[in-house]
Amino acid sequence: MIETDVVVIGSGAAGLTAAITARQLGLEVLVVEKTGLFGGTTAYSGGAPWIPCNHVMKQIGLDDSRAAAETYLRAVLGEAFDEDLVSSYLDNAAAMLAFMERHSDVRFKPFPLPDYESDLPGAARCRSLLTPEFDGRLLGERLADLRMPLPQLMLFGSMQVEGADIHPMRHALKSWAGFRHTAKVMRRFVVDKVRHGRGTRLVNGNALAARLFYSAIRAGVTLWKNTPALELIVEEGAVRGVLVQRDFHRIAIQARRGVLLATGGYGANDKMRARYIPFAEHHHSLQPEGNVGDGIHLGLTAGAVHDLAHAGDCIWTPVSLLRKPDGSVVKYPHIFIDRAMPGCIAVDPQGRRFVNEGTSYQTFVRTMHERGFTKVHLIANRDFVRRYGLGLARPHPFNPQPFVDAGYLVEAATLAELAQKIAVDALQLETTVQRFNEAARRGEDPEFGKGVDAHSKFRGDQTHQPNPGVAPVGVGPYYAVALYPGDLSTVGGLDTNGRAQVLNAQRQPIPGLYAAGLDMNSMMRGRYPGGGSSIGPAMTFGYIAARHIAQGRARVEQKRLAEVA
Known part of the structure; x- marks a missing residue:
């Protein structure tokens, strides 16, 4: 003993x-x-x-x-x-x-x-x-004993990205500060990949x-x-x-x-x-x-x-699913990066909004449970996807087409066509978007208050005014991704x-x-x-x-x- x-x-x-x-x-x-x-x-x-x-x-x-x-x-x-x-x-x-x-x-x-x-x-x-970033090289050989983050939350297989990286990376081709930050992170990753076979800049929970x-x-x-x-x-x-x-x-x-x-x-x-x-x-x-x-x-x-x-x-979170040709499933947690941004809406099986999209992941799924929803959809247009991404589909310059081809994203030229593809009532979806857009043009969301409470306002795009969480859905083509109830842990x-x-x-x-x-x-x-x-x-x-x-x-x-x- x-x-x-x-x-x-x-x-x-x-x-x-x-x-x-x-x-x-x-x-x-x-x-x-x-x-x-x-x-x-x-x-x-x-x-x-x-x-x-x-x-x-x-x-x-x-x-x-x-x-x-x-x-x-x-x-x-x-x-x-x-x-x-x-x-x-x-x-x-x-x-x-x-x-x-x-x-x-x-x-x-x-x-x-x-x-x-x-x-x-x-x-x-x-x-x-x-948690400040950590240099994984300090662990030496023991780095291989540390669990890596979920692959779907990294770039290029092992490049970890924290919240502070997202804004500058989105603006890498629009501002000098964004380009400089992105180049620094990318340079570190390339050197790590050559020397260590993986990224060693560790962020967030990792x-x-x-x-x-x-x-x-x-x-x-x-x-x-x-x-x-x-x-x-x-x-x-x-x-x-x-x-x-x-x-x-x-x-x-x-x-x-x-x-x-x-x-x-x-x-x-x-x-x-x-x-x-x-x-x-x-x-x-x-x-x-x-x-x-x-x-x-x-x-x-x-x-x-x-x-x-x-x-x-549990700690609930909405989850989208990518079904791969080999039968495996990639699960993506929609914690806040896309759904809190201005220009998207979440709709229930009838095509109606049912929640403040910028609310906490806990409240989002709890609301699904209370309403008996086992699948809802997050909807946005091409401009939104290029600017913010949608689930596994990354923002520009990444191309969303492979995710459309895989059935992960649903693409349609009009809202009526999108409604047919995601099996919701077309008239109801069009009415929902029209009603949302009328108030969103003023930066308002009288139905659910997105961007009004301190939390969803903070989670939104701080460069967008007057409401960081609200903008009209805009013109097509449109995209939808199915969201299911999920959890980060029990x-x-x-x-x-x-x-x-x-x-x-x-x-x-x-x-x-x-x-x-x-x-x-x-x-x-x-x-x-x-x-x-x-x-x-x-x-x-x-x-x-x-x-x-x-x-x-x-x-x-x-x-x-x-x-x-």
Whole structure:
């Protein structure tokens, strides 16, 4: 049997934050990762934790208060507000951020994104932070062990692009600043491709995963890949370790202080999705292949609770699908890049608008669920596609025709023809566009308020006036892309308390067992206050778990010394 202080199962933001924290507090830590790649769902994400009262916002002259953050969370969560979890989060989130910046290579930069429910009391800006780009070359050979982003979110196979790149790249042939920025990014990529066979400029969630992975290595955390956890070792009701499989051998690991479940939810588990997700047969997940609910299953064997009322909670996003000739399917998440821009509309199966297209991805799909829609369409004209792109179809100078030929985009000369091709009522679609265009010419959207609320206004094209989110659809030819309900991750994990301790059916902590990230039943309970409302709590409760484990060690040492005395 192998012994260590802490075993962390999973290597996303929650697991690696906990591992780094525990190691910095003097504990011996082993991270076991089921797949051959570290980073989990975090590596696919935007890498923006939602952290109230963070010190980073002060860099751009903004401030926040705990009272405002609590007021906002009470308004967003309503009856789902959990005093213990929320208080623990608000007491520790900013401290976690400061700790990680002091004791690791994790860094964040300010981003004045408004909270997603920006009209509610207590809403603020810059609670969502961005991860600065990371030089993947620092990882050396270990770069190959880091999960890459989804290929469909990169250019030329491995060129990563962050939000700050989009505007200058769109204007690469229109302004000197745009050309200079694009040339710099392209030059770096070409050199990387020649020397390393791939891009090494890491951004967004891949940069966060890389910074955590790099910090864990430097801190002396032991990291095992291709090591699935088979079962928890439970003695007298307490979790004492975990049985894993490594190099075809079953190895028992004794965890002297605790085991943290951070395996990343169950998005890749078809059976669990069929049980918990609305309209599961029409629903598409973007989670990595290893996220099959291992942490949830392990916890249940030790007496944990998987709350059926929240088991199906997810971070929703509309998804478009490209079906390739080999039968594989490419899933593209329409987070905000296209649908928030001026000049497009989303229509339901009757050809009517049904939502503010610039709303959060969570609200967009939740509205689809509430209305019973399993497929809607995003519609724009050729000028829009050339300027902003549409899903997988990139802006000019890329050509959208291959996506039309593949059936991903529907093209038509007139709205009537488009309506026939996407099977909606032609008169209704024409009426919808006409009504939208009349107000859009004035920069208005009286029906859904796109570009009026702080969030959708921020997400729009800031060079377009008077409303960054609204412009007429314009003349043909027209394009449509089908959008389906999807998710970026599940968040309905095991019930815990504010110390990240996993609870049993009697609401008592199971000794030695913790959960964070997607294995923990989210304190947000399926709501989504702002960008990074999963990553922020994941890192914070990973940090809380590690500190609680370390404090437990201190209490044990104090007791031992007292007995000796």
